Amino acid sequence: MTISRRQFLQYSTVGTAFGLGLPISSGNSPLRRVTPSNQSALRILVLGGTGFIGPHMVQYALDRGHSITLFNRGRTNTHLFPGVQKLVGDRNGQLDALRGGSWDIVVDNTGYVPGLVRDSAELLKDSVGHYFYTSTIDAYRDHHTPGIDESYPLATLPEGAPHNPGQYYGPLKAMCEEVVRDVYPNNHTIVRPGWIVGPGDNNHLFTYWPVRINRGGEVLAPGTPDDPMQVIDVRDLGTWVVDMLERSEAGSYNAVGPVMTMAEMLYGCRAVTSASVSFTWVDANFLWDQGLKGWTDFPIWWPPDNDYGEPTFGGIIGGTGTLNFNGALARSKGLRHRPFAETALDTLNWYSDTFDDWPEDNRPGVPAAREAQVLAAWHAR
Secondary structure (H helix, E strand, C coil), X not given: CEECHHHHHHHCCHHHHCXXXXXXXXXXXXXXXXXXXXCCCCEEEEEXXXXXXXXXXXXXXXXXXXXXXXXXXXXXXXXXXXXXXXXECECCCECHHHCCXXXXXXXXXXXXXXXXHHHHHHHCCCCEEEEEEECCHHHECCCCXXXXXXCCCECCCXXXXXXXXXXXXXXXXXXXXXXXXXXXXXXXXXXXXCEEECCCCCCCCCCHHHHHHHHCEEEEEECCCCCEECEEEHXXXXXXXXXXXXXXXXXXXXXXXXXXXXXXXXXXXXXXXCCCEEEEEECHHHHHHCCCCEECXXXXXXXXXXXXXXXXXXXXXXXXXXXXXXXXXHHHCCCCCCCHHHHHHHHHHHHHHHCCCCCCCCCCCCCHHHHHHHHHHHHHX
């Protein structure tokens, strides 16, 4: 079916829940500036820190008056944070730069293989007081139950399977968590983010939607308007992580955004453009028969079906619980979320300021010509 924006607003609470239609500040700078903290400065070692999540987290920590040391290979965004101490090395056997240092907390955003996480965790055991590990909701056994909380079973690696994150991303992250708990049994924090979005997103998955909708015209909307959708703005995640560090909060947490619907997400993007747009909702099974899949052809989206399709990258299997996780515990510890329309606008502005166009041969999402073909087939069925 095709649904107009007026029809959507008649049955949705998106206007109040996500601030649609209200004036918002784009805040086009991807890094938030805040008042410095009054508490004693923390010495924070960040493993990584210059990709997508790290810069927001590091800038907020610096603005709060904390001392930052970055450890990475020195290849990505080397221009960032010129006044910060930078240690060059590689988690794969080149950790010498970490020897002899001393920090209050280590933030591990780049641990994907349990053996390498153990190497750094054990080397730093006497050098840091607390280990903060960024895991993923894909560390859970499956996504077959809506409202999964932190007590849900974790994934296990099939016997004899290689430690290859491209094949077994979720199970390996679960094993990395086990390493952290083993080496730092009483002084660790594990965060399992959902899909992280916002300005600076080098995966370009969520980015597809505001960019595509800004192009205007008939947009193929996969599945149904009520399919669950859940994202977290990278700036909200980074702010909360630093706040957790300041309070020495331990434990495991689902760092996920509020559950909305696919319609709320698409109209949240529509609300920040002046393009003339209509959405045509196309059945998930029809898309499958057309050779189009969730997550890759239609970024982030996955139909709420435990038996839909096959695993995506990293062995991730969707289900009725995909994009429908319980984030109550993290919110009880202060996790807050900006209006979704602000995330959509800032992502669109960031992409428009950074890139000339959407090169469909090396970006996620269904190409425009293929989208038009499938829409024609849907109308003619």
